[in-house]
Amino acid sequence: MKTKTLIVIAAAALAACSKSGGKPGEKVLVYGAVAVSGSADPNMVASVYDADLVGLTYDTLYEYEYLARPFKLKPALAAAMPEVSKDRRTYTIKLKPGIFYPDDACFKETGGKGREFEAKDFVHAMYRKADPKTKSQTWWTIEGLIEGLNGLRTQAAAKPFDYDTVIDDLKALDRHTLQFRLKRPFPQIMWVLAKESMAPHPLECARHYGEDFANHTVGLGPFKLDEWQKNARYTLVRNEKYREDYYPTEGEPADQAAGRLADAGKRIPFADKVVVHEFSQMQPYWLQFRSGKFAFGRVPGEFTEEVFKLKSKEGNKKIWERDAKGERILNPDYAAKYAYYPLFLLDFIYRGFNFEDPIVGGRGKGKKLRQALALAHDIEAENDLFYNGLNVIYAGIVPPGVQGFDPTVKHPYRGPDLERAKKLLAEAGYPEGKGLPELQECGSEEGRTVEQSAFFIKNAERIGVKIRYEAMRFAELSKKLKEKRCQIMGLAWGGDWPDAQNFVQLAYGPNKSPGSNNFNYDVPEVNALYEQALPLPPSKERDVIYQKINAIILEDQPFHGAMARTRDYLIPPGTLNFKPEEMLSNHAKYIRLAEWGDAK
Amino acid sequence: MLTYILRRLAGTLPTLLGVSILVFVIFNVVGDDPVYLYLGKNATAADVESMRRELGLDKPLVVQYLTSMKQLVTFDLGFSMSAREPISRMFLQGVGPSVAVTLPALVLYSGVSIVLGLACAYWRGTLLDKLIVGGATVGMALSYVAVMIFAQYFLAFVPSQHGWVSFPISGYERGFPDCLPYILLPNLISAFVALGYDTRFFRAVAVEEMNKEYVRTAKAYGAGTRKILFKHVLKNILIPIIARVVVALPLMIAGSFLLESFFVIPGLGYKLLHAIDSADYPVIRAFTMLIALLVVVANALADILNSLVDPRVKLS
Numbered sequence A: 001m002k003t004k005t006l007i008v009i010a011a012a013a014l015a016a017c018s019k020s021g022g023k024p025g026e027k028v029l030v031y032g033a034v035a036v037s038g039s040a041d042p043n044m045v046a047s048v049y050d051a052d053l054v055g056l057t058y059d060t061l062y063e064y065e066y067l068a069r070p071f072k073l074k075p076a077l078a079a080a081m082p083e084v085s086k087d088r089r090t091y092t093i094k095l096k097p098g099i100f101y102p103d104d105a106c107f108k109e110t111g112g113k114g115r116e117f118e119a120k121d122f123v124h125a126m127y128r129k130a131d132p133k134t135k136s137q138t139w140w141t142i143e144g145l146i147e148g149l150n151g152l153r154t155q156a157a158a159k160p161f162d163y164d165t166v167i168d169d170l171k172a173l174d175r176h177t178l179q180f181r182l183k184r185p186f187p188q189i190m191w192v193l194a195k196e197s198m199a200p201h202p203l204e205c206a207r208h209y210g211e212d213f214a215n216h217t218v219g220l221g222p223f224k225l226d227e228w229q230k231n232a233r234y235t236l237v238r239n240e241k242y243r244e245d246y247y248p249t250e251g252e253p254a255d256q257a258a259g260r261l262a263d264a265g266k267r268i269p270f271a272d273k274v275v276v277h278e279f280s281q282m283q284p285y286w287l288q289f290r291s292g293k294f295a296f297g298r299v300p301g302e303f304t305e306e307v308f309k310l311k312s313k314e315g316n317k318k319i320w321e322r323d324a325k326g327e328r329i330l331n332p333d334y335a336a337k338y339a340y341y342p343l344f345l346l347d348f349i350y351r352g353f354n355f356e357d358p359i360v361g362g363r364g365k366g367k368k369l370r371q372a373l374a375l376a377h378d379i380e381a382e383n384d385l386f387y388n389g390l391n392v393i394y395a396g397i398v399p400p401g402v403q404g405f406d407p408t409v410k411h412p413y414r415g416p417d418l419e420r421a422k423k424l425l426a427e428a429g430y431p432e433g434k435g436l437p438e439l440q441e442c443g444s445e446e447g448r449t450v451e452q453s454a455f456f457i458k459n460a461e462r463i464g465v466k467i468r469y470e471a472m473r474f475a476e477l478s479k480k481l482k483e484k485r486c487q488i489m490g491l492a493w494g495g496d497w498p499d500a501q502n503f504v505q506l507a508y509g510p511n512k513s514p515g516s517n518n519f520n521y522d523v524p525e526v527n528a529l530y531e532q533a534l535p536l537p538p539s540k541e542r543d544v545i546y547q548k549i550n551a552i553i554l555e556d557q558p559f560h561g562a563m564a565r566t567r568d569y570l571i572p573p574g575t576l577n578f579k580p581e582e583m584l585s586n587h588a589k590y591i592r593l594a595e596w597g598d599a600k
Numbered sequence B: 001m002l003t004y005i006l007r008r009l010a011g012t013l014p015t016l017l018g019v020s021i022l023v024f025v026i027f028n029v030v031g032d033d034p035v036y037l038y039l040g041k042n043a044t045a046a047d048v049e050s051m052r053r054e055l056g057l058d059k060p061l062v063v064q065y066l067t068s069m070k071q072l073v074t075f076d077l078g079f080s081m082s083a084r085e086p087i088s089r090m091f092l093q094g095v096g097p098s099v100a101v102t103l104p105a106l107v108l109y110s111g112v113s114i115v116l117g118l119a120c121a122y123w124r125g126t127l128l129d130k131l132i133v134g135g136a137t138v139g140m141a142l143s144y145v146a147v148m149i150f151a152q153y154f155l156a157f158v159p160s161q162h163g164w165v166s167f168p169i170s171g172y173e174r175g176f177p178d179c180l181p182y183i184l185l186p187n188l189i190s191a192f193v194a195l196g197y198d199t200r201f202f203r204a205v206a207v208e209e210m211n212k213e214y215v216r217t218a219k220a221y222g223a224g225t226r227k228i229l230f231k232h233v234l235k236n237i238l239i240p241i242i243a244r245v246v247v248a249l250p251l252m253i254a255g256s257f258l259l260e261s262f263f264v265i266p267g268l269g270y271k272l273l274h275a276i277d278s279a280d281y282p283v284i285r286a287f288t289m290l291i292a293l294l295v296v297v298a299n300a301l302a303d304i305l306n307s308l309v310d311p312r313v314k315l316s
Helices: A002-016 A048-057 A119-130 A147-155 A189-193 A203-215 A253-257 A282-290 A301-307 A365-376 A379-387 A418-427 A447-461 A474-482 A501-507 A524-533 A540-556 B002-029 B034-039 B045-054 B061-073 B087-122 B127-141 B144-161 B180-210 B213-220 B225-236 B238-255 B257-262 B268-277 B281-309
Strands: A028-033 A062-064 A073-075 A090-094 A170-174 A177-181 A223-229 A233-238 A273-278 A310-314 A317-320 A339-344 A347-353 A439-444 A467-472 A488-494 A559-564 A566-571
Touching: A028 A282, A048 A223, A048 A233, A048 A273, A119 A147, A119 A170, A119 A177, A119 A203, A282 A301, A282 B144, A301 A566, A317 A379, A365 A418, A365 A447, A365 A559, A379 A447, A379 A559, A439 A447, A439 A474, A447 A467, A447 A488, A467 A474, A474 A488, A474 B034, A501 A524, A501 A540, A524 A540, B002 B061, B002 B281, B034 B045, B061 B281, B087 B127, B087 B180, B087 B225, B087 B238, B087 B257, B087 B268, B087 B281, B127 B180, B144 B180, B144 B257, B180 B225, B180 B238, B180 B257, B213 B225, B225 B238, B238 B281, B257 B268, B268 B281
Parallel strands: A028 A273, A439 A467, A439 A488
Antiparallel strands: A062 A073, A090 A177, A170 A177, A223 A233, A233 A273, A310 A317, A339 A566, A347 A488, A347 A559
């Protein structure tokens, strides 16, 4: 009898676990993330996973049009697109009135009732970035753009930052009008304004919570943070004070075909509650998705063969079956349950060479050495071995998917071509590697990165070049890069905004370490071209300049590559309106489930 | 007893001091620079310098160590650099889940392995003994990770695909009984993995005890199997049992990071794993000291329990 009772209790306990915890009738959206977020403070956004959380709990002046490709922006907290002065430096932005923060204990003056959002909140949010005491992770997004702000930051090194200071370059003209003046024309500022980290927030709340503001959201986004099990799960609930927001009425033809316009014009968000499970291991993520717990999923690399039809395998090269559009085909088990959506990322995966290094750097012997190493390496095989052949390999620094990319450009040193590589190595003064000291490559200690480097090192050995790999954690790698202590570095750059400038700036001399130009490439001709293109919006004129830069870079070979990843998304038929895109972080407000149930 | 406890606690100080110096050297002398971790990839040289000053990393190592110790003894643990939350809160929130996925397993596998060990010893050389020893050896040969992956797939995922009642694949709910479904499978895995080791250990201890003369005498007097095993033998092997079981607990609590990571249980081990991955020195320092303290306390507890079960053991 006792045993029976225990079995019944255990079964009931297990059965209870399939419930999401939502109240009856509550619309709960559940999905998973393949890494964890650390901070919900817009000032401290340090990863895309932080951005995902901030993007749902805070709002920005402008946001991406959900379905539009190429990307377009539209007003969010702003009432309209900005008025831009003739010299393209002064931006005046009218804000939507009557938008209120959610109630929170930090609003002492109103007894905890959320006050109205005002232009000063944006100013203060930028001040927080500029204040060195906050150790902002996102200061770089506006550093050098607004002169007065940099001045305030410099002053704050000696005395506490004065948040009451008013500067001409960034000010609230009235409660609902904002104005800032750029140091020089920078059309990409609009993309910057749409970044989650640029979300305005109440200064009094940031002060009230101090460092713990990272765990308390007081934002204008569609959801509020309800519960956070750090490294495991966060739960968001609908922000009842969220502004009027509607599902888009326009999209691509594919959106119409996929039914993503069926909810056009409807009030969003659809969900009452969003539960995001965070994972450090791929197996539980994948099993949770396959068991139907998540509204959508991303195929982890190790499960690719399980999901897609493989036509044949030639060594490490996998030949995938493809449909008329050239997309891979799901295996029958998966095709019966999911729609497939491949997402091409705006990525720049590369292996860089320290341009200031006496051996691998410069435009003399070092240049020939870099060219020889590029020819010795087999990037196609690297793609097959480590990315299931799914990465897009491209020539130069501008990735596919942004204006300025030219698919006709051929890489002049694409390997493997060992004969040519050996010849160039000899011209560099190291015939068969003789006289060349062992080179050093820095990179992450993550397994796949180490193996990728081993493959590169093996290829280099074929022409007599010896390289040792130094695997290290992020903090040490970051330090070594900033101190220019790496000869070769295996790195990746994920686009911050969908504009070629965000990639070309990686080759701009003044951005070299400790800036984003980790290979410390500094060529006056390239710098001049970059500066010439900087004030230009995406245009034919700018494309021509970027192509000139690309050609110089391809000849100089300060990096090998490049590759851009493809993410494979699987979407169950009951998940409506989901259009994967990693430039956006607020998908959850657009998603509707055909059946909102406990199991979802 | 009180004097003993106080003296024992005082005796832990050199151990804790040694651990603190070791951790400090590992993370401050040969380890990663936490400033780069905290400021991220876009930090400027000025930011780095400013934060180094703020964290006192520009001061001599001795000063840094003393400051760090002062923070520890005054419970000014500060903020985690990676998780961005107070370390004391990380402790408080992590202890419950960690205990929930380890303590029941410890009780379960200890109880079962003691019984199996005693049975093997009593029926030594029989088919039963061989089967249990063989099973234990197989259990020991299986990798912990393999057992986790297998159990998660076949005991949680596969039944869910058929609509059967199953264990949750991952996750955790705070509070009892909400946590119950989530801790069942992790506990079973822990118990399964440890069962082989402990069964063999307790069998060896019990076999030695079974060869003692008093057992033969008890058998000669016609004492029953149950009485010999559980009244006489078990009582006499309690000291190694206590030593093994009690000392295992703190290591299990802090060392279950793989289990917590696979089952996404926000316990101490999972938090420590993230901290190590991120070179989050303040968290590692605090957690390491906690583990050291728990080990020392567990050892003292084992001594006290030993004195209670064996009058020959004096706490002087």
